[in-house]
Amino acid sequence: MRTLLKNGWLLSSQLGAVPEKVNIVIEDGLIREITSRDISDSDQFNQIIDAEGKFLMPGLVNGHMHSYANFVKATTENIPLEAWMLHIMAQGRCLEPEDLYWNAMLGAAEMLKTGTTCCMDHLAQGLDGLEAAMRAYEDIGMRATIAPMIGDKTYFETMPVDQSLVPSELKTAQPPAVKTLIDTTVTLLKKWQGKDNRLGVAFGPSGPQRCTDELMKECMRLAIEYDTAWHSHVLESKVQEQTAHFLYGKPMVVHLDEIGCLNERTSLVHAVWLTREEAKLAAARGSIIVHNPASNLILGSGIAPVNMYRELGLTVGLGTDGANCGGSLNLLEVMKLAAMLHKFSNPDPTNWITAAETLEMATINSAKVSLRHKEIGKLEAGRRADIVILNPRNSTALQPIQNPLWQLVNSEWGAGVDTVLVEGRVVVQGGKLTLVDEEKLYGEANRRAALVVEKYQKLTTDVEQQSKYLTELLSK
Numbered sequence: 001m002r003t004l005l006k007n008g009w010l011l012s013s014q015l016g017a018v019p020e021k022v023n024i025v026i027e028d029g030l031i032r033e034i035t036s037r038d039i040s041d042s043d044q045f046n047q048i049i050d051a052e053g054k055f056l057m058p059g060l061v062n063g064h065m066h067s068y069a070n071f072v073k074a075t076t077e078n079i080p081l082e083a084w085m086l087h088i089m090a091q092g093r094c095l096e097p098e099d100l101y102w103n104a105m106l107g108a109a110e111m112l113k114t115g116t117t118c119c120m121d122h123l124a125q126g127l128d129g130l131e132a133a134m135r136a137y138e139d140i141g142m143r144a145t146i147a148p149m150i151g152d153k154t155y156f157e158t159m160p161v162d163q164s165l166v167p168s169e170l171k172t173a174q175p176p177a178v179k180t181l182i183d184t185t186v187t188l189l190k191k192w193q194g195k196d197n198r199l200g201v202a203f204g205p206s207g208p209q210r211c212t213d214e215l216m217k218e219c220m221r222l223a224i225e226y227d228t229a230w231h232s233h234v235l236e237s238k239v240q241e242q243t244a245h246f247l248y249g250k251p252m253v254v255h256l257d258e259i260g261c262l263n264e265r266t267s268l269v270h271a272v273w274l275t276r277e278e279a280k281l282a283a284a285r286g287s288i289i290v291h292n293p294a295s296n297l298i299l300g301s302g303i304a305p306v307n308m309y310r311e312l313g314l315t316v317g318l319g320t321d322g323a324n325c326g327g328s329l330n331l332l333e334v335m336k337l338a339a340m341l342h343k344f345s346n347p348d349p350t351n352w353i354t355a356a357e358t359l360e361m362a363t364i365n366s367a368k369v370s371l372r373h374k375e376i377g378k379l380e381a382g383r384r385a386d387i388v389i390l391n392p393r394n395s396t397a398l399q400p401i402q403n404p405l406w407q408l409v410n411s412e413w414g415a416g417v418d419t420v421l422v423e424g425r426v427v428v429q430g431g432k433l434t435l436v437d438e439e440k441l442y443g444e445a446n447r448r449a450a451l452v453v454e455k456y457q458k459l460t461t462d463v464e465q466q467s468k469y470l471t472e473l474l475s476k
C-alpha cells in the first residue's frame with residue numbers, strides 16, 4: 001500500500017513565516033520520504049491525499065489514561081483522590097466486558113478526533129475486559145498499549161493507617177494473588193503484543209503502595225524479559241508521600257530504586273510530590289515522568305514540579321488521565337495547561353516552556369512511555385505514519401495564521417482536526433471516524449453507561465461509609 005500525502009504545510013513557530021510545503025510518501029505504514037520536490041506520478045500510489053492549505057503534525061501521544069472511566073465521567077465532584085478512589089473501584093465492579101469494548105471505543109474516538117493517535121491505557125480489569133478494550137483499539141484503528149492495572153493489597157492497606165483500627169465490615173475485598181495478576185498480563189501480552197504493528201502490552205502495577213514488593217519486582221523482571229514498559233502511578237498525592245514513609249521508612253522513589261524498579265522502562269505517572277533527590281535519582285536512571293495537569297487540578301492533588309524536572313534533565317511526557325478525573329481525553333487541552341501552568345513558578349521567562357517543547361512533551365516524550373519513541377512522535381522518514389492534518393478553515397483558533405505552532409498549543413481545541421492517519425491508514429476524515437459508525441457508538445455508550453451508573457448507585461451507601469471513615473482516619 002503506497003500513499004502520497006501532498007501539498008501539506010509543516011507547522012512552524014516563526015511569526016509570519018510562509019509555511020513550508022511538503023509531500024510525504026507513505027509505504028506499508030511507514031513514512032518513506034518527506035520532500036519539497038514534486039511527486040507527480042499518480043500511478044505509483046494506491047491513495048493520494050491532497051492537504052493543500054492544511055497543516056501536518058505528528059499524531060499526539062497520550063502517555064496515561066484509563067479507558068474504563070469514560071462511562072463514569074462526571075459522576076463525582078470535588079472529592080480528593082483517596083476518597084474518590086473508593087467510588088472508582090465500585091464503578092469498576094459494575095462493568096461487563098462488552099462495556100469495556102464501548103468504553104475504550106468512546107475514548108479512542110475522542111482521542112482520534114482531537115489529534116491523538118496513540119495511548120497508554122492503564123486498565124484495571126480481568127482478561128475478558130482487557131481483551132474487549134484491545135479489540136476496540138483494533139477496530140477503530142488506533143495505536144495503543146494496554147498496561148493491565150494491578151495491585152495485591154486491600155484498599156486500607158494502601159493508606160498510612162494502623163490496619164488493626166480498620167473495622168472488618170469496611171475492608172475492601174482481597175485482590176487476586178501475585179501469580180494470577182501476572183498470568184493475566186502475560187496471557188494478554190502473548191496474544192496481542194505487536195499485533196498490526198499497532199497494539200502492545202506493558203506491565204502496570206497500580207502504585208507502589210498498592211502492591212507488594214514481590215508484585216512490583218515480578219512486573220519489572222517480566223517487562224525486561226518481554227522487552228516492554230513498566231508503568232505506575234507514583235506520588236500523585238501528599239497522602240502517598242506520607243504513605244511511603246509509613247510503609248518503607250524512606251521516600252517512594254528511593255524505595256523503587258532499591259527494589260530494582262527504576263530504570264529506562266519506568267514511567268512515573270503524576271509525580272507531583274517527588275523531592276529534588278528523588279527527581280535526580282529518576283533522571284539518573286533514565287525514567288520518564290508523565291504529567292497529568294488536568295487530573296491533578298480536578299482532584300486537588302497538587303502541581304507537579306515540572307520546572308525542576310526539566311532543569312534536572314528528566315523527560316516529561318503528558319497524559320490526560322481518565323476522563324472521570326481529567327475531564328476529557330483531549331490532549332490539546334492538556335498541552336495548553338502544561339504550557340501555561342509552570343510559568344508563574346519560574347522567575348526566568350527565558351526558560352519558560354515553549355510551544356515547540358510542549359508539542360515534544362505530547363509526542364516524542366509521551367511515546368517513550370510505551371518505548372515507542374524511536375517509531376513514532378515525529379514526522380520523519382523511517383517512522384510509522386501517524387499523521388494529523390489540521391484544516392485552519394475549520395478552526396477559529398487557527399485564524400488568522402500567524403504562528404501555527406503557538407496557536408496549536410495555546411489556542412486550538414480540536415475543531416481543526418480534519419484527517420488522521422495511523423500506520424498510514426485514514427481513521428478520521430473530514431473530522432469523522434472512518435472505521436466506526438459514530439451514531440451507533442454514542443447510542444451504545446449512552447445506553448450502557450446508564451446501566452453502569454444504575455448499578456453503581458446501589459453501591460454508594462457502602463462507598464460513602466468507607467469514604468467517611470477514611471477521611472476521619474487520614475485527618476488524625
Ligand SMILES: [Zn+2]
Nearest residue numbers: 066233321322
Ligand atoms: Zn491514572
